[in-house]
Amino acid sequence: MDLNIFYIDAFVGDSCxxxxxxxxxxxxxxxxxxxxxxxxxxxxxETAFVIIKKDxxxxxWFTPEIEMDLCGHATLAAAHxxxxxxxxxxxQIVFETLSGELEVSVNNKLYLLNFPSxxxxxxxxxxxxxxxxxxxxxxxxxxxxxxxxYDSESDIxxxxxxxxxxxxxxxxxxxxxxxxxxxxxxxxxxxxxSQSSILEDPVTGSAHCSLVPYWSRILQKNNLKALQLxxxxxxxxxxxxxxxxxxxxxxxxxxxxxxxLNSLV
Numbered sequence: 001m002d003l004n005i006f007y008i009d010a011f012v013g014d015s016c017x018x019x020x021x022x023x024x025x026x027x028x029x030x031x032x033x034x035x036x037x038x039x040x041x042x043x044x045x046e047t048a049f050v051i052i053k054k055d056x057x058x059x060x061w062f063t064p065e066i067e068m069d070l071c072g073h074a075t076l077a078a079a080h081x082x083x084x085x086x087x088x089x090x091x092q093i094v095f096e097t098l099s100g101e102l103e104v105s106v107n108n109k110l111y112l113l114n115f116p117s118x119x120x121x122x123x124x125x126x127x128x129x130x131x132x133x134x135x136x137x138x139x140x141x142x143x144x145x146x147x148x149x150y151d152s153e154s155d156i157x158x159x160x161x162x163x164x165x166x167x168x169x170x171x172x173x174x175x176x177x178x179x180x181x182x183x184x185x186x187x188x189x190x191x192x193x194s195q196s197s198i199l200e201d202p203v204t205g206s207a208h209c210s211l212v213p214y215w216s217r218i219l220q221k222n223n224l225k226a227l228q229l230x231x232x233x234x235x236x237x238x239x240x241x242x243x244x245x246x247x248x249x250x251x252x253x254x255x256x257x258x259x260x261l262n263s264l265v
Contacts, residue, residue, distance in 0.1 A: 068098075177190070
């Protein structure tokens with residue numbers, strides 16, 4: 001059996017390379033253990049598998065280690081793949097996922113993701129994370145992920161994690177997001193995952209399901225520009241809509257390959 005694999009960078013910008021996802025169209029679901037093997041083989045932050053039905057598209061996301069309940073950049077990449085590579089004939093795409101139905105609207109090169117809001121609440125930072133991080137936060141919040149709030153963008157740029165300490169805690173399926181007000185944006189962030197082959201995620205759309213409602217309340221505005229300050233960088237145009245958030249961005253396909261599945265079976 002041959003698989004077509006599309007390597008796509010999502011949430012790209014003028015100075016942002018975005019985060020890479022592999023998108024793989026299927027006719028039917030393969031065994032979960034095989035989907036995970038394929039994801040490990042791809043060695044990118046997320047691999048998304050899609051099955052096109054008549055009125056919706058089935059979508060699942062895998063890191064090299066686990067299946068995820070929500071992933072922003074791989075959803076954007078999947079929409080881009082459908083429109084530009086698979087010639088999907090609608091500008092309204094409905095994905096059926098572990099997080100329910102997710103709608104993506106296509107407006108020229110811009111993809112608008114309608115995601116559930118995950119408003120973070122006050123929390124206490126575990127001692128293991130305190131020991132693993134070199135700069136302590138001003139505030140600690142939590143939804144799926146820990147959200148650590150800092151005073152300045154320079155703090156976010158200078159944060160380092162001691163991975164050997166950080167890996168002592170299992171945050172499956174979440175991680176730790178550090179954030180502050182931005183200098184050239186409304187807010188900035190970085191995202192780290194324990195016990196993962198990829199410590200820092202280049203762009204984390206799902207974390208913005210918590211960042212957007214938080215910064216919308218703090219800044220008293222519904223429309224926000226966000227930058228993720230990883231080495232690759234990511235640009236997200238965001239809107240707080242109460243129980244939902246809209247995350248918008250662009251994407252580029254940079255590589256395609258045909259993979260013979262028998263090599264993993």
